[in-house]
Amino acid sequence: MERFIRSDQYHYIKNQSQNLLNGHMTSNDTAVKQALQSLTNEKILQLFSDLTSEQEQLLAQASEVKDDTDAILYFSRLKQYVLPFPKLSEEDIKQLFPKVKKLKVPFFREQDLTELSYIGWNDPGANRKYIITYLDGELTSLYGHYRPLHQKSVCSICHEQEKVGLFTSTIKSNKEEETISRGNYICHDSHTCNENIKSRENLETFIRRMK
Structure with missing residues (x-):
């Protein structure tokens, strides 16, 4: 089977x-x-x-x-x-973030991929968080400024009460040269977040809103 x-x-x-x-x-x-x-x-x-x-x-x-x-x-x-998240090479991941210079790609163990709805990691040095998932059948990437909080709140992705941080992304508005910043609280620990996800709906809504 x-x-x-x-x-x-x-x-x-x-x-x-x-x-x-x-x-x-x-x-x-x-x-x-x-x-x-x-x-x-x-x-x-x-x-x-x-x-x-x-x-x-x-x-x-x-x-x-x-x-x-x-x-x-x-x-x-x-x-x-269980269908594992596709195994991506370092080069694959870098190609998903073409605008990011000196991208620090973490090592993902193959067995960890089985329970992932998305790949996410923090880069404290750059105050950023990176996310890779599927949207409409295609791999999509998202990154933004990330500021950890010293308290628990409801995560916008998994909708559970966890230790979170403020994720902020900047997108272009309909008018040229104008940008819009959007922020949401999401889990600090992406592995814990993945374990909490019981439906992809909130994850996909979050990705669409932040992009």
Whole structure:
């Protein structure tokens, strides 16, 4: 069976299974547990279209997770079917940021790419943050001024309460020679942000707004 699960879908399934586990721990009512299992299965299957019977059976097993051991075993197996973010070379990344001189490209371990909806990193020396993701089926890049905050707030990308910073990008307005600065709070740690993403909608909205 080929890989067919996006990273955000994978994290959504993990979140739903955790909610189900919490339900098992807080209720002894069999009817309630069965209802939670049915709802979990329904929500997960709604993420996909045109599933094969084999894929549907794999996803349905998420609603059968009853303890932490089940969860570890199931998600280690499920991860084999997650589509990894494409592996990009240093040259590939530099070509996505043609206007940036002396771009510092971090090293990304191949295993880390499995759970990424976007690649993001901070350059404290230049007070910048860089982001690479897909938009309308094409790789797109975004960078801007980044100022970390010493407090938690809601991230515009993952919509979770995390340690954030103010990301500001400058774009050209409709009038020549005029520019507009737009800012949003986003996670300081891009890896944590990716783990929180359960839908690409907010990520894509953020990219479109900042570009």
